Amino acid sequence: MGHKYAAEPFKIKSVEPIHMTTREEREAAIERAGYNTFLLKSKECYIDLLTDSGTNAMSDNQWAGLMIGDEAYSGSVNFYALEKAVRELYGFKYVVPTHQGRGAENILSRIAIKKGDYVPGNMYFTTTRTHQEMNGGIFEDVIINEAHDPQAEHPFKGNIDLKKLQALIDRVGADKIPYVCLAVTVNLAGGQPVAMQNMREVRALTNKYGIKIMFDATRCIENAFFIKEREEGYQNKTIPEIVKEMFSYGDGATMSGKKDCLVNIGGFLALNDEKMYQKATQIVVVFEGMPSYGGMAGRDMEAMARGMYESVDYYYIKHRVEQVRYLGEQLDKAGVPIVKPVGGHAVFLDARRFLPHIPQDQFPAQMLAAKLYVHSGVRSMERGIVSAGRDAATGEHHYPKLELVRLTIPRRVYTYAHMDVVADAVISLYQKRDSIPGLEMVYEPPVLRFFTARFKPLPLK
Template sequence: MSTSETSGLLNTLASARHPAEPWRIKTVEPIRMTSPEERKAALEAAGYNVGLLPAELVYIDLYTDSGTSAMSDRQWAGVMLGDESYAGSRSFYRFEAAVRDFYGYDEVIPTHQGRAAENILSRCLIRPGHHVPGNMYFTTTREHQELNGGIFHDVIVDEAHDPEADLPFKGNVDLGKLEQLIAKVGADQIPYVSLAATVNMAGGQPISMANLAEVRELTRQHGIPVILDAARAVENAWFIKQREPGWSERTVAEILREICAQTDGATMSAKKDSFANIGGWLAVRDPHLAEQARNLVVVYEGLHTYGGMAGRDLEAVAQGIEESVQEPSIRTRIEQVAYLGDRIARAGVPIVRPVGGHAVCLNATAFLAQVPREQFPAQTLTCALYLDAGIRSTERGAVSAGRDPATGHNRYPSLELVRLTIPRRVYTQGHMDVVADSVIRLHEGRKALCSGVEFTYEPSTLRFFQSRFRPLAAEPLFGAVGR
């Protein structure tokens, strides 16, 4: 397609109320709506944790966009072409070339998913007593940092913790906070700065290119590496193109390369931007760090040329990387999320503003103002959404934040959110309307949700995945929803 034809298509998409998808549907997967009675029984059996529900009992699954996207025909064709040689398969070399070409890192180490890359990186760089600053925590990232003796410090701008602050780059680092931490603990006690683009726990908020450059300059002065969580960096690149002066004429692919150019390495869950059902990578510029990481990959993941992935997965990721920067595709992805957010917000439902790239986040503390924080309003709201319309969402509040390792007390982050995470290329606008209708209906009847839940089982690590709860009042807490 020529440049003029691409421009014409983008203009057509932009003028639509919401852009038509730049693909045709070739295969479908049946889903069904369960009855209210089925949902009540299923939720009780799952301990009021929607993550423990059988997927076949979920109508619209917005639990995560990780590994749940629809792969393209070319990705599936790549699956059939996968070279399953144990060492040095041709699929690895195609995968390696794709990461180098689109992200710009020389040293590429495959892992089975993003948290495996976080584990390897943390084992290589973090020692007990180290301090790791970042633009808001993510659950698995902080867990690996703390398991290796590190202490996480949030240096994101204050506005990121305010769901109503409608700013274009709420993922930015507060340079003053970072400078203060360096002065307090010393640069030699900071193994790296951990940067997310976009910031998941803030609702998918991007970091600006200008702020990245400022962070890069400050860390260069002190000899501190910068490591990027690149899982949704393509989405971040799109926001830079749309919102930051001086970048509108650059392609998403060019902006992605420039984001990565401001860093020394990245961890990647290819289950997000790259559309893959499994896969990830760790990439760095330092060959000595790369060698150390490869030695650990052999211990924990597999040989350094497959890293826990089959050859077919390496092919799917490589193709997905190429597709991820296609601008009609990323535009459609962002606009679908915006459509859902706009419908919900126009009805007066409190959400995180602005809407991020991968999810609409409900502000549970405002939505269920009558439910105390110690009764986990976000967890309560995830249950209500499932009972009402079979929608599975994610709690991103006190349950996800876990307990302080020093005191054992619950952490209560400023943001108590329910994340409606949209898988890529999976659901139609009709599905988004069903979700919006359910959220609006619950908000209108929110006074019926008068109390929350408490733990009946709580794991010590990443408790939100397997915890179980019970409602503190069986009726009318959940009796008013489910129809």
């Protein structure tokens, strides 16, 4: 018997019913939401691929951990379980819990960035860059050029371009660069991984100038799987061994536990420098909570610690990445334009090629996400000009080379049958693509506009 995919490495113990809405209901819903899928109600969505952040299904072991939550105001036993997991799996000395990843980004930006500093990174992420800029920093993209080409089949499109990084150091001086922000994987490039060799080379370069490396560790387990699969010398390494080596090249990390830690809320800032840790504990008290719980309940720290150990199981992460890949391969075979190679957490539709008749300043990815919802009940999200925001100095739109719609797969939530439904929906919509118009933005918030901006359709030209 020739199965198209491997069975899930888990049994289903509890289910949540989902219901399909009518097209008329979805048309009314998207109009109420201002053609922004973030503003839809979850009950209005059939298959929800808006994000993999906090949408994970927890294991029976994690649910059991909730029952031993120690909600002491200071010194919770669950904090020490989380600290132990971070030290054993990631190798960092100090842990500051936060309510989620952007809490860690806020603290790191406040303690490390001075006005006029430059923060190089392998492509921006929305909240990361916002925190950097709000604290006076200037983001500088130093990712390899292939990352901006959705068709490039480079196995590690998340890599930092060492020449770009060196050029920035030469131009502004090492004392103006507090750290390199190294994301593993790179979300906005399509979930693309970074090679271990590249991490070593970046570490060697930054060591020459005393520049720190701070990981965005959000999807580090996916990155480790790609290293095992693609990089010479790592096929026989375990996922924990690869993760430990990855972080050995850094000085700290921000972590959104809502992704690869397999929980629904929480995050942390991990550090090796004691002085930075002391500064971080002073800031966390102001914005989050005591240093031993930050923005998290004890029970959630316990669930996160247990999820971290579950996440490095090879059979779990193999299934996770291959399920995403399965969806991407179906779309690619049907001629639907996607980002290649398929990343670890999502399939990204290339809205530029999907809707070539819509100019970028008419928000083609935003409209594609809205139309996919109306067409099928599948909720996705825009990752293009709306997410890129405006230049802080000029007020003009950032015009990213990548104009994408992200089909983000929650962990341990959907089956391969759901992927078939999504593939069929995208393929059938692609056949009707010429009938899709552009959008006009009618409400724009000043910061992180993609969350709450509102739009209305333009006439089809």
